[in-house]
Structure formats: structure tokens, C-alpha cells
Amino acid sequence: MNDKTVKRRAELASAGARENLYLLLVRAFPILCPGEKLARAPYLEAMCYALQRVATGDCQRLMISIAPRHLKSICGSVLLPAFVLGRDPSQKVVVVSYGSDLAREHADLFRRLVTSEPYQRLFPKMRLHAKHNRIEHMKTTAGGGRRSVSHGGSITGFGANLIIIDDLGKPSEMRHESYRQELRDYFDHTLFSRLNDKRRDRIVSIQQRLHPDDFSAYLLEKERFEHLCLPSIAELPEEIPLYSGKVLIRRPGDLLNPEREPQDVLDQIRADIGRSAFQAQYQQNPSESESEFLAMEDLHLVDALPDNEKFVRRVQSWDTAAKDGPRCDYSVGLTFGWHCEEDRWYLLDVIRRRMDYTELKATIRRERKRWYVDRVLIEASAMGNALLQEFRRETNGVYLPVNVVTSKLDRFIPHTDWIKSGKLVIPTDKPWFDSFRRELLAFPDVGHDDQVDALTQFAEYMRRSQGAYLDTDPATGRRIGNYHAERPRREDRMRF
Template sequence: MLKTITPEIRKAIAQQAKRELARRSYRDYVEYVHHGHYRHFRHTELICEHLQPIADGEQHFIMIEMPPRHGKSMTVTETFPSYFIGKNPDKRVITAAYSDGLATKFGRVNRNKFNEFAPEIFGVQLSESNAATKDWGVSGRNGGMISTGIGGSITGQGADLMIIDDPIKNMKEAQSQLIRDNIWDEWEATLSTRLHDGASVIVIMTRWHEDDLIGRLLARSPRNWERLRLPAIAEDEDDLLGREIGEALCPELGFDEQWAEEKKTEVGSRTWAALYQQRPTPAGGNVFKKEWFKFYVMDQAQKREWGLSNDVVVLPKIFDKQAQSWDCTFKDTESSDYVVGQVWGKKKADFFLLDQLRDRLSFPATIKAIRNITDKWPHAKAKYIEDKANGSAVIQTLQHEINGIIPVEPEGGKEARANAVSPFVEAGNVYLPHPNICPWVNDFIEECIAFPNGKNDDQVDGMTQALNKMQTAKSNPLDRYKNMLGRR
């Protein structure tokens, strides 16, 4: 006679089945240990799929790049160590984060999960004598977890699994060369030296800067890294989740396409590309993108002859104001920076680069060049020259010979000045001579899109100085009628 299966027995069987699934599958374990307060999405299931082989004994080096508030830490750093140690109670885990406080949190939540669930799922227990939040172990076994902030002490500790979760705190730290160097030094001199033979590494980041830890690992590490780059909005045909271009990563959490458009407007293109698309150097440029720049020709005949699109405009004959902008470095050697002199015209909201000189010049040659440009462009009344280093000597030499020389005290760094004018370029208000007229324009654009990581930035400095000053300077109404351009 068959014994009746009571609801209690059925519930016990179901619970036992869940425990067995949690033991076998990290995907199920994450759900199980959060007491129903965790929900999987496509991207979290993909992450679990890549972490499972590590728990099963394989060696992997994985980078996970995700936008904020999409569950990366909860899915990985706050949970995976407890699972890894449960399955491998003689193995060690080290987790590192930007602060000691965050690292302590990672240690505590994993310890608590291990203490609550390891006995029933894996048959092992937390050590009573070694149960600190930042350093805990397994009773009667060699395994355990230690957590540290970047730069903290892990002397004598080794790892079979190392997780580095957001080593950079914020944008301010990301922009600091010193902090990025310190993080890299910590990886090279400390963290990487603690890896046991066959150890795995997981690096989890929201990207802030192209030269961050992931950027340097991609450029310098000899290890075979698996890269899980999960942008907020799909932009590649081979998207890891099989998304269509333009499809959101997790609309279930409210991060849909409409949210993306609003967030991009709110934070700007550069921050959006880095923080949300995990592409700190935007396609086609960093501060400036190639497609933002517009072109002009001299007349309609040129436009028709070359079959140019409607985006190419005819150069205005009258400008509201014109100005020169100079970036002076006169060492006159093959390795020195260039002297750049530019002439810009402004017509309502639009800026036009009318002329440029770029060469390695001595001091006398620089003075002569400024005189020549002044003769060539008499309506460029203002001559903006950065008042530091070589520029100061130029100002002192010419201030009583050429009128309109305006010393410019640089405010903020080069990137800050470039970011201040990047909206003008993005909005399509900056026009360059068409490359058919001036082939050097191609090099100009390449320097702009490589900034701030390119070899040279003199043309960018000239442009940002001109646009910043011309945007705020008041124009003389008489100049609007006098600045008639002839062919030059």
C-alpha cells in the first residue's frame, strides 16, 4: 500500500531538490541564498554560466564590465566566494575593492551566507576560531576568504581565486594618473604575486577611464582574458546576449531605451560611453568624435563640383567676430611640440576654422609667423596667447607692436577646457575647411579624436582656447559689417 505524500513531505522533497540544484549550479545557488530577494536576468545568467567552471576547478581569467545598478556585485563578489569555498573547502579566496569598508562588506556577506547555507548544501561549517568579517575560514579545512582594500595588507596570504571589484571609486579618482598608477602597481607587485598555481581571477568594473585596470590588463597582461562587456545599450552585431543594436541590457529593472536616452542627455556623451557603455574611449573619439565635425567650402561651385552632401556648407562672407589663437612651443627640434596658430570666425552659434599654421619653430620664427598671420587676417582683432612658458615671452615681445594681444590664463587642465567646448562640436557648430581644400584637416581631426591620449595636442589646445574665449567675448557691432572676406 502506497504511503500518502503529505504536503509536508512534498515541501521537504522540493526543498531538498532546491538544495541539490544550489550545490550543483551557481545560477541556482544565487537565488537560493537570497531567500527569494534575487531575480535573474539574461546578463546575470550569462555571468553565472562563466563563473561555474571556476567553481568546478577550471582556471579562468574573466573581466566583467557593466553599468551601475545592474547587480554585478550582488551576483559575483557578494555571493560567489561563499559558493566557491563551499565546493572547494581547502581553497582560498582574496577579494579587493577601492576601500577597506567595501571590502569588509564583501567579506561579511559571504561569511554570513557560508555560515547559514554551507552546512546544509556542502556539509562544511564556518570556523569558530577564524570567523572575522575580513578573514574567515572553514572548520577543519584549509580554505577561507580574506578581504582587503586596495593597498591593504595581505602579507603571507595566497589565493586560488582572486576577485577585484571596482578598484576605482569615482570619476575624480579615475582621472588621477597617480591613483591609476597606484592601482596598477598594487596589481603587479602585490595582488598578482598572491596567486596560487592554477588560480583564477575575476575583475569587475564599471569603466571610468580607458587607462583603468581593465584597460591596462588588456594592453599588458599575458593572460588569456575572457571579456564580458555588457553595455547598457547593445551597439555591436555580435552582442554577448544576442541583442539587437539599440536594445537595452535590463529593461526589467527600468533601464530601458527611453531611460538610456534620458540618461545620456543628463550625463553627456563621454560619461555615457564610459560608465554605461563600458567604452571609455567612444567609437571615433574620446572627448571629440569624428562625426561631430562639419565642413565648409568656399562657394556653391566647389560643392557641386565635388558632389558634396548638404551637411557641407558654404563659408559665410561676413562674421560676427574673428580671432587668432596661439599655442607656442619654440624649441625648433624634431622631438618638440608644434607651434600652432589658428584663425577662427564666429557667425551666430557657429565657429569656422579659417586658417592654421602648424610647425616646429624657433622663437624668432614664431614671432615672424604671428606678424604674417596678423597681416593676412586684419579682421582677427583678438590674438589669444596662453600666458605661460613660451607664450609669456611672445606676449612680452609683441604686446606693444601688435594690438589686440590678449594673455590667456589657462583655467583647469587641458581635458577640462576640451570638455567645456565639446558640446559645441557635438551640436555641429564647429566647421573645418573641407579636406579637399586643406588636406591637413584630416590630421587635425585625428588629433582631436585621440585627445587626451594622443602624442600631440597643440591643435586641440588652439581650438579649445579659441572657442572658449570667443564664446564669452563680446563682439564689436561694427566688425559685423567690416569683416568681409576676400579670397586668400
């Protein structure tokens, strides 16, 4: 190999590292972790690809859930700011973690990287300012910089184009509701306001899960966050995007990092820290570990829904919030379809968001027409009763009230056997699946249980009516007659 070939290959490698965060990780790792060997597992490429989409502006909100000691802080708190500032030294980056010692450690690694000779060859325009180079705030000569702050720290007067939240909460404190609320308030009232441009600037949250109602759960409720969830042992089939259009295919039982954490090591970790902590920190599913009534294996899951024509009956169940507001409950609508060949119900769709009365009324009307629904169950709450009065003027016999007189738990427990029996099938390819699964498996220890309420409402209605409320052709199972004109029967106006 002649000198020109060697030089050309070096130039290509440098160009790749400038444009590819994963290749930059490969180059930077010996600088950041001298003497250690980088285990080039596919999950690292998946994590770097997701972070790079943030750096290039293709993703404004990203959450990564992954177990500790998987280079999440190296990639998120050190490498991502170096990559962003290398491409544009005028960018302003804020990195937040739960403790000042951790914040200083990450800042020191960042400084070590960006002042190294290999990095400066890759990004010649990125230089730290000689006079403004404190560990907690390193400015660039182009006016940008990296600011480190720990939870509760003030960043008044400092705007940001990118906020990186790396393990914001202490594991030992996460069980306290007051502490979890403190984290939410810090994000809402301090961090979010630091974005210079709320439409275009970006937020990355890299956390291990610690509690069903932890900070990650709060961000996921905001619905704008893309979620890269990387459990140590895959529980569901999944295709995770990689560079160049490739995907990482994970099947149930696949290990995330088999070289460093093979099955016997994970089994020992589970034995050492307990199943509950393992499910939260390593499986990123604290809800399952908290469940008293249902486990993941109790759910009957399919990769995708069958053909729509197979569903000959459809029912919607709506749990309406008492009022609209950023901290109020959600209004939830679940759509179920009866499969004519399998004789069981499928969950077809989930609507879950905070809505005022006008929007909720329009949504229920639209979703009923969209799914050609036979019956719409609405909880007879303050808002529900008002909706029922309006809808009954339009169509009799379709919208039915559900009067709630017992506790949520008393309504839920009798239907767990029905869920376990396989009479309810849930598709895993829908965007609402993770949220629905987490709430169902964590109940009753969840911040919001509106999806469970809507499910219980439907299950109780089906138990009482046994499907007899529809006029059907016994040969085909398809509905016949003008059943919409009927008045609801006494047994349809149920109380439970």
C-alpha cells in the same frame, strides 16, 4: 502532490544550486537582500555562467564590465567565494575593493550567507572556524577562507587560489595618471604575487569602465583575460554563452535590464550624469566618449569577412616598437584586402604584441606569406630600418619604408573623412576588434596608439599611390607579372 514528490523536487533544487551559480543566486538573494525581488534578467545568468567557469577552473582570467547597481558585487564578491568554498572549503579567496567600508560590507554579506541555514544544508562541509572568524579574514575549518582587503592594503603572507577584484579604483581619482599607475603597480607587485599557483589559480576583475586608460584597459592589454562586456544598451550584435549551451542574443539597441532600467530611465541617467560618464559607466566604452574625431557610427562594420578569394590586393602596414619590454609600446601589423567587387578595403587581421627584434622579423615574414601580401609598409624607425635592410636582401619592391616627419595627430586627422566614407570596412567577429575599436575611437587620448599609427601609415600610402603600384589585369583586377623584382619607386618611399 504527495510528500515524496515535494521532497524529491526539493532535493533536485538543492542539487542544482550546488552545481549552478545562477540557481544559487536565486536561493541566496532573499537572504542577502531581504524584502527585495530579484529581477531575473538574462544578463544575470550570463554573468553567473562566466563566473562559474572560473570556479570550475575552465577560465583562469575573467573580466566583467557592467554598469553599477547590477548585482555585480553580489555575484562576484559574495556569491562566488561562497560557491567556491562550498565546493572546496580548503580554497583561499582574496577579495579586493577600493575602500575598507565597501570591503567590510561585502564580507558581512558573505558571512550572512554562509552561516544561514539554507546555505549550510546545501554545503554541509563548509563551516567557518569558530576562533578565526574576523570580518576581514574568515577561515574555514578545512584551512581555507575569504580575505577582504582594500586598495593599498597589505596581504603579505596570505596566498590565494582565487583573487576577485571588485571596483579597485575610485571614480573621482581615475582621471589622474599617477593614480592609474598606482593601481597597475598594486596589481603587478602585490596582488598577482599572492597566487599560489600562477598557472592554475584564477583572477576575476569586475569593474565599471571609468577612463580609456583605466585599470580594466590595463588588464585587457595583457590579452589573457576573457572579457564579458555588458553595456546597458547593446551597440553590436553579440551572442553571449549561457548554461546548457544556450546563448543570450543581443542586437543593437537591446537593453540589458529593461525591467529596472527601461529606455526612458537610461535617457534620464544620460541627461543627469552627461554623455561622457554615461558612455564610460553604462556603455563600458569610455573611448567613444573621449573621441574628438571619430564616433562609433562613423565606422563601417560587418559581422564577418566575405570570401577570401574576393580580395585581389593585400597590403600590410607595420608600426614597430622602439624596444621590447613590459611597459613599452606594442609592435602592430595590420593586413588590408581590396575587395574586387565592392571597390573598398577590408581590415583582415591585426597582430598586436610586444616582440623583440628576432620574433618581430619572423612574425612579419610569416604574416606576409600567410596572407600573400603584395606590399609591406614598415615605419622607418630604428628597428624598422634594420628590418628593411634584411628583407630587401630577400625580395626587392615588396617591403617599403615609411618616413615619419609630422606628429601622430597631424597624420591622423586628414584620413578621418576616408574612414567615414565607407572605404574601410572592419569585421566585428574578430578577437582583436574591441581593442582596435577602443584605440581608434579614443585617439589621441590613449595609452598606446600603435594600431592607429599603422592604420594612418596605410591610409597615407594609399592616398599617395592610389593603388597604382601594382601591376594588374584591368579586366579582372588580379595581379600579373613579376612585380616582386621591381625596385620601389621614388613616390613609394614616402615621407609624412
